[in-house]
Amino acid sequence: xxxxxxxxWSALGDRTRRTIFERLAQRPHAVGExxxxxxxxxxxxxxxxxxxxxxxxxxxxxxxxxxxxxxxxRPLRTVVDWAGHYERFWQHHARLLGELLEGGD
Amino acid sequence: xAAIEVDQFxxxxxxxxxxxxxxxxxxxRWLMPNDxxxxxxxxxxxxxxxxxxxxxxxxxxxxxxxxxxxxLLRLSWRGGTLDTTVTWRLAPEGTGTxxxxxxxxFDETDPAQQAAMNILGGGWRGHLVGxxxxxxxxxAQDG
Numbered sequence: 207x208x209x210x211x212x213x214x215w216s217a218l219g220d221r222t223r224r225t226i227f228e229r230l231a232q233r234p235h236a237v238g239e240x241x242x243x244x245x246x247x248x249x250x251x252x253x254x255x256x257x258x259x260x261x262x263x264x265x266x267x268x269x270x271x272x273x274x275x276x277x278x279x280r281p282l283r284t285v286v287d288w289a290g291h292y293e294r295f296w297q298h299h300a301r302l303l304g305e306l307l308e309g310g311d
Numbered sequence: 312x313a314a315i316e317v318d319q320f321x322x323x324x325x326x327x328x329x330x331x332x333x334x335x336x337x338x339x340r341w342l343m344p345n346d347x348x349x350x351x352x353x354x355x356x357x358x359x360x361x362x363x364x365x366x367x368x369x370x371x372x373x374x375x376x377x378x379x380x381x382x383l384l385r386l387s388w389r390g391g392t393l394d395t396t397v398t399w400r401l402a403p404e405g406t407g408t409x410x411x412x413x414x415x416x417f418d419e420t421d422p423a424q425q426a427a428m429n430i431l432g433g434g435w436r437g438h439l440v441g442x443x444x445x446x447x448x449x450x451a452q453d454g
Contacts, residue, residue, distance in 0.1 A: 291362075292315050292414060293315050293317065296315060296317040296412045296414060297317050297319075299341055299342050300317055300318070300319035300410060300412060301319060302340075302341040302342075303319065303321065303328070303331055303341040303342075303410065304319050304320070304321045304410075305341075306331060306337070306340055306341045307321050307322075307323045307327060307328060307331055308321075308322060308323070
């Protein structure tokens with residue numbers, strides 16, 4: 207896990223930023239849209255977006271006169287792989303145990 | 312604390328499943344080659360392919376922590392950066408047996424393991440991880 211990846215995960219240590227991140231996982235949003243559904247001020251949302259951008263998790267793009275924010279989940283790839291690895295490992299081997307005993311007798 | 316939990320129905324009686332968990336040759340056939348002995352305190356290893364990207368040299372160092380035939384076997388599970396515990400439980404179910412695996416004891420001070428446990432054990436499971444993986448899959452070429 208690199209420093210960039212750790213920055214990404216620590217940025218997601220905050221509940222509000224996780225909520226923002228989950229919304230952006232659905233589709234890109236403008237700041238105003240994000241602020242409407244959250245119990246924090248619009249400047250606070252901008253601040254959270256800045257942290258997410260610095261962590262490489264969110265990209266900004268201009269759409270007409272608005273700025274839209276979209277998700278960039280690439281810095282999380284290693285840990286997602288890591289997490290899934292052990293679950294898949296046990297699922298695979300539990301299936302093999304089942305097959306071994308069903309085949310035997 | 313968060314844990315990885317997996318379960319599997321096996322259409323065989325518990326005693327037969329237990330033998331597959333505790334006989335080194337049978338254990339090797341569904342899991343990994345080993346020098347297991349069903350004795351509390353016994354130190355042994357499982358040997359498999361190394362996984363360099365997880366800092367894993369292919370050797371899992373284990374100790375038998377608890378054994379209650381034919382229902383429970385608990386092992387310490389150390390390999391790569393992991394220092395964890397694996398518990399295998401059997402429970403009767405109809406004419407067969409439910410095999411339950413719990414892998415826990417992940418180091419909560421290690422940010423990578425902590426993040427992984429958040430994903431696997433927390434409210435993120437399912438909805439976000441699914442989307443995250445599809446997003447990552449879509450970016451696979453340039454990632």
